[in-house]
Amino acid sequence: MSKINLPDNISSPQDLSALILEIRSYRKQLGHNSILSRTKKTAPKITDISKEALSVINTELGQKITSGSLDKLIRELESFHSHAEQLTITLVSPATPDIKEQLVGWCRKNLRHDILVNFSYNSNILGGLVVRTSSHIFDWSWRRQLLANSDKFAGYLTNVQ
Amino acid sequence: MTNTFLLFFLILNAVLVGVAITIAVQHGRAHLEEKRSSGPTTSKKPDIPLSADARKQLAEDARQKFISVIGKSSIELEQDLSKTAEQMDKQLQKFGSGILAGQMEHYDKVLQKLRQQAETTMTGAQVAITNHQKELLAQLDEHQTKLEAEATAAAEEHHQLLIKEIDDKLSDSVMSFLIETLQHNVDLGAQTSYLIASLDEHKAELIKELG
Numbered sequence: 001m002s003k004i005n006l007p008d009n010i011s012s013p014q015d016l017s018a019l020i021l022e023i024r025s026y027r028k029q030l031g032h033n034s035i036l037s038r039t040k041k042t043a044p045k046i047t048d049i050s051k052e053a054l055s056v057i058n059t060e061l062g063q064k065i066t067s068g069s070l071d072k073l074i075r076e077l078e079s080f081h082s083h084a085e086q087l088t089i090t091l092v093s094p095a096t097p098d099i100k101e102q103l104v105g106w107c108r109k110n111l112r113h114d115i116l117v118n119f120s121y122n123s124n125i126l127g128g129l130v131v132r133t134s135s136h137i138f139d140w141s142w143r144r145q146l147l148a149n150s151d152k153f154a155g156y157l158t159n160v161q
Numbered sequence: 162m163t164n165t166f167l168l169f170f171l172i173l174n175a176v177l178v179g180v181a182i183t184i185a186v187q188h189g190r191a192h193l194e195e196k197r198s199s200g201p202t203t204s205k206k207p208d209i210p211l212s213a214d215a216r217k218q219l220a221e222d223a224r225q226k227f228i229s230v231i232g233k234s235s236i237e238l239e240q241d242l243s244k245t246a247e248q249m250d251k252q253l254q255k256f257g258s259g260i261l262a263g264q265m266e267h268y269d270k271v272l273q274k275l276r277q278q279a280e281t282t283m284t285g286a287q288v289a290i291t292n293h294q295k296e297l298l299a300q301l302d303e304h305q306t307k308l309e310a311e312a313t314a315a316a317e318e319h320h321q322l323l324i325k326e327i328d329d330k331l332s333d334s335v336m337s338f339l340i341e342t343l344q345h346n347v348d349l350g351a352q353t354s355y356l357i358a359s360l361d362e363h364k365a366e367l368i369k370e371l372g
Binding site: 099111131133147150 | 352356361
């Protein structure tokens with residue numbers, strides 16, 4: 001199990017891939033700047049990286065930001081990407097970032113900290129959520145609950161006064 | 162029947178033989194009497210010679226006596242024959258009546274027996290017909306009851322099917338209404354707490370699945 005703790009806004013494999021690319025780019029620029037500084041030439045400004053990437057770098061590496069440490073971080077992130085468990089959560093409409101963070105935060109807190117979550121939407125489920133793992137699908141949507149209890153509707157109807 | 166006629170024939174023959182014997186005996190006696198009356202005289206030679214006229218007269222007298230005896234015998238024979246015929250007629254009538262009565266009685270008995278048999282058969286047939294009718298009526302009632310029960314059960318089953326079909330249709334209608342209505346304008350933000358609560362409710366299942 002990986003020891004890296006990703007922020008909750010890095011939820012899906014695509015987000016992690018983007019993060020890895022961004023850190024790789026940062027590492028490359030850092031390398032170039034290091035060479036230029038040795039040649040006492042003015043190093044170009046490092047392109048701003050995202051807050052998420054910077055947060056990961058600062059969280060994992062602290063003050064020891066070197067090419068070597070970045071390479072190690074990149075390898076750990078790639079290992080995380082290839083070994084992490086993945087979930088797919090389907091909601092009734094596209095999830096906002098805030099909702100995504102809450103759900104991903106719950107998953108990493110209660111299930112596994114090294115879990116990646118994909119989000120999709122399907123209006124047919126009416127509400128609730130559908131969680132799909134590698135081998136199982138958990139349907140907790142409102143549609144399934146309505147259809148599962150449709151035979152009780154007649155009973156409720158008879159009790160209406 | 163054959164034995165009766167044979168017996169009758171034998172009796173008739175016996176009667177005729179008796180008549181013939183009687184006649185013969187009478188003739189014989191008559192002849193003997195005539196001989197006795199003329200016997201001693203003929204055994205002795207007449208001492209006195211008779212004249213022709215006397216002989217003639219004697220012959221005539223003998224002839225007249227013979228004729229009278231014959232006539233008397235014939236009359237007696239005729240009377241006997243009449244009596245015999247009368248008796249035979251009576252016997253015949255008696256036998257005939259007896260035979261006829263016996264046959265009639267026999268026929269009556271046979272007829273009576275046949276009538277009784279026919280009555281018994283008719284009575285038995287009537288009883289069998291009555292019993293069979295009862296059985297048929299009982300079977301008919303049983304079959305009718307069974308059919309009524311089956312029809313009632315089928316109607317009840319059909320009734321329940323219709324009720325279930327109505328319930329299903331109603332449920333489907335409501336589901337379709339809800340689905341069509343809730344598909345649009347969904348506020349996901351309002352469901353956030355519900356989503357978290359659902360995840361909490363099924364946390365154990367997810368942990369078990371993810372190992």
